[in-house]
Amino acid sequence: MPTVAMGGEEGNDMELKVTQYEIGDDGVAVVRLRRPGRGNSWTARMNAEYRWIMARLEHDAAARVIVVTGSGDQFCVGADHKALAHYTEGDHDYVASVRGAELAKPGQGVHPEFDHDLVWHWGIGKPIVAAINGACAGIAMALACFCDLRYAASGAKLTTATARLGLPAEYGLSWLLPRLVGVTHAADILLTGRIFRAEEALRMGLVNDVFPRESFNDTVMRIARSAAAEISPLSAAATKRQLYGELMERGIGRAVDASKELIGVMMKHPDYREGVAALRDRRAPSFPPAGHERVVLPAGSLPPYRSADGDR
Incomplete structure (x- = not known):
């Protein structure tokens, strides 16, 4: 080390x-x-x-x-x-x-x-x-x-x-x-x-x-x-922002609506396509490192997303 x-x-x-x-x-x-x-x-x-x-x-x-x-x-x-x-x-x-x-x-x-x-x-x-x-x-x-x-x-x-x-x-x-x-x-x-x-x-x-x-x-x-090996870096980042951001400031109804908006955005990302393909092929997913693409979340859906390379 x-x-x-x-x-x-x-x-x-x-x-x-x-x-x-x-x-x-x-x-x-x-x-x-x-x-x-x-x-x-x-x-x-x-x-x-x-x-x-x-x-x-x-x-x-x-x-x-x-x-x-x-x-x-x-x-x-x-x-x-x-x-x-x-x-x-x-x-x-x-x-x-x-x-x-x-x-x-x-x-x-x-x-x-x-x-x-x-x-x-x-x-x-x-x-x-x-x-x-x-x-x-x-x-x-x-x-x-x-x-x-x-x-x-x-x-x-x-x-x-x-x-x-x-x-x-x-x-x-x-x-x-x-x-x-x-x-x-x-x-x-x-x-x-x-x-x-x-x-x-x-x-x-x-x-x-x-x-x-x-x-x-x-x-x-x-x-x-x-x-x-198996978790999408994009999903991990977004989920942490949901988990802790909503713990502090979301009502349950808003959390449901915000998750729907976020799903709509993340379904357009390559990680989602890879996850579905891996499920179909009965294999472990192979997600690229975080920070390869920028994802812009719907206004108000979560605190601003920042990728691993610092983009917002």
Whole structure:
């Protein structure tokens, strides 16, 4: 895996010190949070690198599915304890310190709500999978929740932690968790700050599935490869905009009408013809990388579509 990523649409080269990524020939990009011996704990440096990598993958047609995981046997234990202690000393302005005006901006320009911290995952028109291979706490819980799919290794421990730090729910989890698991479970997770296991997260509906630790990585990669091989990139991008855009601002009737308008547009795209041909021929579809053609959606049907190469 590269430790230095070179050039590209997101500005200057960046030396990757606490993250890694690679794009396989199978169309699956794997991003690893990497702070060995420190539980892959989150820092300002990791945030900058992670955003930069995701911005590059957003625009790289070779990456059809993105898997986010941790190195070793932990996902991310949350904010580095030294970073937490920093705010107990003196009168530091937390909001100013995390504003990040100079950071890469993945997922931007799709919907105003998607331009915010971590919500930008929803603006990236590719499936993003959180592979929770171990401890997942604090901001890492928020990161995982903003991914499209979440799988956890058996026995993995999860916690929001903020209640035990004298802090409120962070990064929009008070809005997001009730929509993922319902108010009852969200109140339990957020108000108690307790540690719970992957198996309980599955029962709550927080994760899509739990796999044995010894086969976890292979199983998640098999799922990701299947999605990369069989899902139309155009469909993935449009569906994400439907899923999250309508979650925030559509009534059910408008969602039905908007989907009809969108179907009418996408039926004219080569991906639809290929999908129908594959179904007829009883074979797997072979979709080209995203960004080959521009699709213009009906006015008002969805937040503006942006292809993988940035067209609107």
